[in-house]
Amino acid sequence: MSQNVPQREHFQQAYDGRAPWDIGKPQPVFVEAAEQVTGRLLDVGCGTGENSLFFAARGHPTTGIDFLEHPIAEANRKARERGLPATFMVMDALRLDELGEDFDSAIDCGLFHVFSDPDRARYVDALESVVKPGGRLFLMCFSDLEPPGDGPRRITRDEIHAAFATDWHVESIRQVRFETRRDPQQSPFSEGGPFAWFSVICRTGSSPGGTIADVKG
Template sequence: MAQNVPSKEHFQQAYDGSAPWDIGKPQPVFVEAAEQITGRLLDVGCGTGENSLFFAERGHPTTGIDFLEHPIAQAKRKAAARGLPAAFRVMDALRLDQLGDVFDSAIDCGLFHVFSDEDRAHYVNALARVVQPGGRLFLICFSDLEPPGDGPRRISQAEIHAAFADDWQVESIRQARFETRRDPHQSPFSEGGPLAWFCVIRRSAG
């Protein structure tokens, strides 16, 4: 399967304009799963922070990280304006050990599918260092049911199971969609939003 790995500049340019995934509210799949998400929360690849802020408002001690300064600055401004105590840091998701902290839950909204095969393995290992045993990762990624074309890699269920074969247990995978900005000139994806997999993955207890 083609890797189609976007560059850092791609994301910088997206945030300089109107990133199609930056919809000004949390992704619906995380709102739907909110009751399953417990304790201290890490939002990996948080962008401008809408998912983080949703969970902070629900009372979760929340940390969001992203490798770009611009969306993190926006997330901090939003948190201050809304009076929410979420923390935001500029950080490479492959260096999560530098957080010096562990979390009960983690969310990944469209980060997993941007990595090369090599970096995907590093990413999963990095997550295992910061999600406590028994904690869970809630992940949405592009599905291989989405027709080939622009955008990130399409991911199969088999690839998800393979990536999380060690130190994790895939509890569930279901079909979902990303909500994107409703701009017909900007979205080359399926009508109704790109097809996705929503996964619940538990960190092994020992």
């Protein structure tokens, strides 16, 4: 995430307790989509690493990044305990080009919806710098079907299409729900979990110094 001070304080406070989205397992929608995920994987905004570790256990060379030290330390601890070769590092998601690597697949579970409009555009550019042409982004974000209130911005389908209108192709968007910890005092969202969109988005543009990929959805 962009290293905005209020955002940093908010997420640090969430992890000081137990963040509602930190459910101790991968989000079910990523488990359902696992067969679509290929090759080297980047988990952007990985938190304590449950989604990353799920894919690492399936044999994907996996890198997870988050802008906070505490969840990355937890993710590294889990990787050691489970004997999984995932790599976790502290990094701003708007500076992914500094990784100096590219990936066949990327996942975003709950990061896209935190950005302002200018940072959203920067974020998509950052993703473009690391996802190979022909690679796919698997994106889960808050939906405008979730009633107004606490939590992140609600995102419309049109906003997803607009954000990825250049050098990407939105293959599918479907309605899902975030699974959260069952704590009524910490969950002001819809019963059954906050409404979300799950999108599969293919990178269609050229790689730096490369040629245009022939990718059709």
